């Protein structure tokens with residue numbers, strides 16, 4: 412059994428505004444995340460996926476009620492933003508600062524968390540832009556976010572997220588705003604980066620077909636509950652819950668290639 416990076420035990424989260432009707436955004440979640448695994452968190456809108464990501468990242472709004480346990484056996488403490496985990500959001504247009512150059516935003520994390528000088532951090536920023544396969548990385552360093560395409564901005568957001576070499580990368584619908592071709596490129600990029608660096612990846616998406624093409628394990632959420640979890644192949648070929656079966660069937664109708672390959676005899 413691989414080392415556990417994070418253990419959730421009966422984790423429940425209720426936002427302040429939900430307290431009157433007592434509807435929890437996460438309801439008694441038991442989940443282990445292994446160090447170095449690529450885990451997809453799947454579910455429809457409102458199922459609690461982002462709440463899980465924010466709970467792990469310590470980014471829930473003040474006043475949110477959290478019960479149960481979140482344990483970090485390897486780290487011994489909750490992960491620190493930027494240092495222990497990187498976070499890639501759906502919309503890089505809002506996560507990137509419009510008035511800082513691309514180089515400044517990537518260098519900042521490396522400087523702050525790795526103790527590099529600005530000069531060293533600038534060199535690291537250019538290396539990171541090469542790693543995320545940004546065209547003309549030297550030129551991109553001096554560009555501002557609005558001068559880049561959506562896919563390029565997401566590459567920058569990924570570079571910034573991994574600048575301080577975190578052990579955990581959380582990608583919350585990181586490809587949902589992109590067209591399918593760019594989406595596939597970004598998934599390939601994430602896959603390559605986490606493999607090379609041995610990072611743990613939490614890939615949050617409503618798209619079971621997209622995730623099943625590259626992750627190790629799937630956790631399916633519905634109405635704040637974890638309805639199913641397991642390695643990709645058994646979950647796809649013999650789902651335990653009707654909901655997961657329906658998700659797979661809807662994709663089968665759409666003839667999504669990665670899922671069809673997985674299901675082929």
Ligand SMILES: Nc1ncnc2c1ncn2[C@@H]1O[C@H](COP(=O)(O)OP(=O)(O)OP(=O)(O)O)[C@@H](O)[C@H]1O
Pocket residue numbers: 426427428429436454455456457458459460461462463472617
């Ligand atoms: N800041 C908040 N305050 C109050 N309620 C919230 C807040 N954020 C989310 N919720 C509620 O918590 C529930 C779970 O939301 P969450 O964003 O975790 O779902 P999700 O699966 O990530 O959905 P989506 O894919 O649409 O982002 C929803 O009912 C949502 O309305």
